[in-house]
Amino acid sequence: MKRILAVWLPNWPIQRWQASEPEQRDRVQVLSQVERRGQCVVACCDRGYQMGIRPGMPVAEVNTLLQARGLSATEAMTHRPYDPAADREALEKLARWACRFSPCVDVEQREPADTLLLDASGLAPLFGGEDSLLCQVQQGFARIGLKSSLALAGNIGTAWGLAHHPPAELAQRDGTGRTLVSSDTEQESLVRQLPIEALRIPATLIETLHLLGLYHVGQLMQVPRGELKARLGMEPLVRLDQVLGHKTEVMQAARLPQQFAAQWILEHPTDHPESIHTMVMRLLSQLLQQLAAHDLGALKLTCVLQTANRRETSFEVGLFRPSSCNKHLRGLVDTQFERIRIPGPIQEVTMQVVQFARLEKRQQSLFQEMSWKDSSAPPDHSQEISGLVDRLASRLGRDAVVRPRLVADAQPELAFSHTPLVGQPPRRTTRRSEFGPLERPWQLQSSPTPIDVTAVMPDGPPIQFRWQGEHHQVERHWGPERIETGWWRRRAVRRDYYRVETTTGHRFWIFRELTRQNWYLHGSFD
Known part of the structure; x- marks a missing residue:
């Protein structure tokens, strides 16, 4: 039997902010974006909501509201621009984390997204029943600092609707926000009681249905389908069929990140540097073979040496561009290996590629010995530059070799930041400057x-x-x-x-x- 678990994260943009910066919880947190009326609130924390701050309110009114309470906006409030792309990216990362509960986890397609969908078919016996499954999933999200509302039903539409609008008769008495639908008969009864907002339709359609006196799904089911289609189009009918289970929805499982790691466990620990160095190099060769099989190159790798009494020492190697060249990486690993202090006899060596990317392939010239003067194109020195950057970062430190990046800041001298060249995934952007070369100084x-x-x-x-x-x-x-x-x-x-x-x-x-x-x-x- 098909079972879908919906996990709704209320006020997800604020929750994401608080989880990444817990020190900001004591301040009023406000996210805003530019609208017709100017800068307006999109979301705020619970403390701000208790003070009267509401979505859609101009930020200028928020400042006045705080001053009326004797608070200074600069001291009591933290204000940032709303970033839905970052919210979805963080939710997709959370979906990969949630794969510990289900092999198939998806992020809802509706925007803005704030709900995860887990395929829980056949998983209840592994967790001691469906009640225990709901409890363990919610506790897992609570451990990472996230509040959630859960619903387990027979299809995506019903699970989503019950997670966002849990019925009073099925919600847990302790207010934990877990809803469990046990049978099809019970599910149909609950669906009829759901508000129109549970159909995942646009706000304009919801407003139109309210003007027509329709507030619940049961009322909408009584309206002839032909009239609904003629007046409002197909979307309300499609969403209604989905929540009733008459129309199936396809889930796309979150792709788990590939992992490349190699380990060497010794039966008898050794503190001989040459033996340890040999193990490290063999593990490196294994990793490069794994990467080469997927046409990938390493951007950052780590090596951990562990003694028999669990003491550890480690080193890290970062690269400017992805590489699978054995000679180049051996040289970088050698440089870092020479700097570490072995704390005692080593029993376990683990090497892992933390970051990787697709290898760049370029067509080579037919006559490599031909000089630049005889060629129509300059030679490509990108590999030599990459090697130089890697060696400099290896000897001087990762934070010593940096590049400037533009930052969205109105103050010109603060509109950039320095980021390390090595150990960062390649970024490609199509963003162009809004100023021409004659409007900003060189x-x-x-x-x-x-x-x-x-x-x-x-x-x-x-x-x-x-x-x-x-x-x-x-x-x-x-x-x-x-x-x-x-x-x-x-x-x-x-x-x-x-x-x-x-x-x-x-x-x-x-x-x-x-x-x-x-x-x-x-x-x-x-």
Whole structure:
């Protein structure tokens, strides 16, 4: 008999935030996005809800609400932009974790997603019954800091509806939020009592059905199907058939991540460095063979040496680009192996590829010895560069070889971060800058430099300025461009930027700081 277990994670965006940053639980947590009325609340924590914060409320009203309670928004509230893509990515990762309860776990296709679907067919005897299964699954989510509402039924639609809208007569008396449907007769009765919202239809359709006086699934079942189709289209009928079990839904099991690991257990421990080194290299060769069979390359691998009394020492190797080259990886492993201190006789050696990616394959030139001058294309030195980066990171440390990455921040000097080059999965993005090459300077000062500026009016454009002891006369200017940070920052930034061209042909990026009316030079286009 088909059994589906739905696990609903109420207020999932906030729960994800709290699970990743538990230190923020004492503050009011608010997620918002830009709508027609401006920045509006999408979700808030329980404490904020008790204070009167509601989804759809403008963030400016939230600030006023907190001030009315004698609280400062910058001190009592943490405000972040709503990121549904990150929420789904975290939910998919959670689905792979939930494979410990069922071999088939899926994330609901509806957006925004906040529910996991587990195929529980035939699993109840393994957990001591369906009641015990529900209890163990909910306790498992509670151990990782997540609140959940569960329902076990004969199809996806019913399980989803009962998880989100548990009936009072079947919900556990202790308020744990677990619903169990034992028979088809009981399931049909419960489905009739479900609210229209349990059909997973858009909010506009729900509002239309409410205007027609339809609030429960049982009322909708009494309406002729032809009239429903003519007035509202096929979607309500499809969802109704799904919740009644007349139309099946297909689940897509979450793909478990591939694991590449090798282990060597000794009957008699040894502290001989050469013997331990030989074991490490043999394990490395086994891992590379496993990766090569899947056309993959290592990005990060770890090696753990364990003594007979469970003392451990370990080292890590990170790479700039995925590689399965035995010679290259042996050199990196040798460098790290030389640095470790063996705590005693080693009994167990474990090596694992923590991160991996598809190998890059490039077509080679027909005549490798042909010089660049005789060729129409420059030679490809990517492999040499990758090897250099790996060796530098191996000797200097992973955090010593970094690259800049753009960060979504209005303040230019904070709109980037440094991330390590090695040990990171390759990222490809199609995001393009909204500014052209003539609108942002090629060189940016690490911090804005104060300059003396002469302007026609207090709020007008600059006509001349003095920098590094030299006098610059402004020939042309473009702007101002207002750059301002959000009010939730403790120290707000308000600037008017100008692109100026001097009489000598040099172009600079300068701004007036609006709080104190001071001028600064921030970059140059030369």
